[in-house]
Amino acid sequence: MTRDDARALDRSDPLAAFRDRFALPEGVIYLDGNSLGVLPRAVTPALADTLTRQWGERLIRSWNEGWIEAPQRLGAKIAPLIGAAADEVIVGDTTSTHLFKALVAALRHDPARRTIVSEAGNFPTDLHIAEGAVGCVPGATLKVVARDRLAAALGDDTAVLLLTHVHYKTAERFDLADWSARAHAAGALMLWDLSHSVGAVPIDLAAAGADLAVGCTYKYLNGGPGAPAFLYVARQWQAALANPVSGWMGHAEPFAFTDGYRPAEGMRRWLVGTPSILAMASLEAALDLWNDIDMAQIAAKSAALFAILAEAGAAAGLACVSPADPAQRGSHISFRHRHAYAVTQALIARGVIGDFRAPDVLRLGLTPLYLSHEDVWRAGALLQEVIADEAWRDPAYATRNAVT
Numbered sequence: 001m002t003r004d005d006a007r008a009l010d011r012s013d014p015l016a017a018f019r020d021r022f023a024l025p026e027g028v029i030y031l032d033g034n035s036l037g038v039l040p041r042a043v044t045p046a047l048a049d050t051l052t053r054q055w056g057e058r059l060i061r062s063w064n065e066g067w068i069e070a071p072q073r074l075g076a077k078i079a080p081l082i083g084a085a086a087d088e089v090i091v092g093d094t095t096s097t098h099l100f101k102a103l104v105a106a107l108r109h110d111p112a113r114r115t116i117v118s119e120a121g122n123f124p125t126d127l128h129i130a131e132g133a134v135g136c137v138p139g140a141t142l143k144v145v146a147r148d149r150l151a152a153a154l155g156d157d158t159a160v161l162l163l164t165h166v167h168y169k170t171a172e173r174f175d176l177a178d179w180s181a182r183a184h185a186a187g188a189l190m191l192w193d194l195s196h197s198v199g200a201v202p203i204d205l206a207a208a209g210a211d212l213a214v215g216c217t218y219k220y221l222n223g224g225p226g227a228p229a230f231l232y233v234a235r236q237w238q239a240a241l242a243n244p245v246s247g248w249m250g251h252a253e254p255f256a257f258t259d260g261y262r263p264a265e266g267m268r269r270w271l272v273g274t275p276s277i278l279a280m281a282s283l284e285a286a287l288d289l290w291n292d293i294d295m296a297q298i299a300a301k302s303a304a305l306f307a308i309l310a311e312a313g314a315a316a317g318l319a320c321v322s323p324a325d326p327a328q329r330g331s332h333i334s335f336r337h338r339h340a341y342a343v344t345q346a347l348i349a350r351g352v353i354g355d356f357r358a359p360d361v362l363r364l365g366l367t368p369l370y371l372s373h374e375d376v377w378r379a380g381a382l383l384q385e386v387i388a389d390e391a392w393r394d395p396a397y398a399t400r401n402a403v404t
């Protein structure tokens with residue numbers, strides 16, 4: 001692949017026009033949109049309106065002018081991206097909090113089934129929250145096993161199988177329908193963490209028959225740092241499962257101010273407290289961008305961007321740990337290097353922002369909405385340079401930041 005080849009791909013790119021809808025900083029090739037997505041231009045005026053008019057002028061009246069319905073309204077905007085119905089998704093809290101609610105609900109659902117099964121090396125919060133959830137349910141246990149032992153770990157004690165669709169480090173992707181069917185065959189519920197796949201790969205929860213899902217919105221959905229997360233509960237489970245964090249916003253009549261808790265119908269029962277309206281406003285403007293997007297185009301461009309970096313990595317002699325088959329991966333590419341932290345820092349110093357995942361992974365996010373093929377080609381050329389010149393040996397790249 002030459003720079004001219006990359007430019008030719010850009011000329012025929014059906015998603016090229018979306019780049020202008022993002023405020024990309026000058027002089028940076030941003031390959032970290034799988035951790036924190038770029039600011040969509042539409043967010044700034046939307047947030048300004050929420051601040052100055054809705055909060056500043058309308059004040060408390062704004063709760064009746066769109067704020068109170070924000071969790072359901074935003075849920076309906078995420079629904080098409082995950083193959084859900086509008087009334088199966090709610091937005092608010094964090095992915096970690098939604099995971100806790102869903103896991104405890106699943107553990108309490110059937111007293112004969114008190115085990116959570118999950119994957120060793122899953123994103124840490126999933127396992128930490130699962131630990132916390134079993135601690136809240138007498139007799140509950142957590143079984144964490146390697147990927148190749150997951151099928152065998154399912155049994156008649158399994159309450160729920162918790163998997164992250166796309167692995168945060170390697171980008172390996174589970175087959176949604178296949179693993180949902182395996183969980184069901186064992187009599188368990190299937191809970192997916194879609195944090196690294198929503199907005200990155202096509203998702204159809206309904207076709208997969210998934211029961212529960214959570215996901216974060218500050219990565220490929222560009223909702224902003226700490227943007228509220230989403231929770232999906234398939235319609236058939238909405239009345240049967242109970243939210244263990246029974247806050248007033250999930251009450252059937254929050255403004256009746258009664259002492260006893262009575263859950264709302266549908267997804268509203270999964271709310272806890274007052275949603276962060278400023279964060280909701282940013283996310284809503286970011287979500288509106290997805291109205292006109294064809295996920296098949298996202299998948300095709302992601303595969304093309306991956307191929308460019310895979311070629312550059314191979315030329316640099318790096319071991320790629322992400323699957324070669326696009327259907328079996330998400331939208332990032334990871335390479336193993338003994339000094340991956342220093343390599344990441346050397347790239348950042350050259351304007352290519354990716355990240356390091358301990359102990360030895362250089363991770364580069366491929367976000368088809370705002371990256372050009374030429375950007376990625378250029379990043380690949382710089383990666384080859386940093387490896388060939390051993391630029392990463394500069395002692396300046398050894399100092400570890402708190403966030404890597």
Ligand SMILES: Cc1ncc(COP(=O)(O)O)c(C=O)c1O
Nearest residue numbers: 094095096123164168193195216
């Ligand atoms: C798979 C996965 N789950 C959850 C999270 C984050 O959860 P939270 O937004 O609660 O920090 C991340 C990334 O931060 C993630 O990669």
Ligand SMILES: Nc1c(O)cccc1C(=O)C[C@H](N)C(=O)O
Nearest residue numbers: 034035036123168169195357403
């Ligand atoms: N949520 C993050 C944060 O608050 C600080 C730094 C990074 C993050 C991330 O999102 C990490 C990300 N989930 C990952 O896959 O590594």
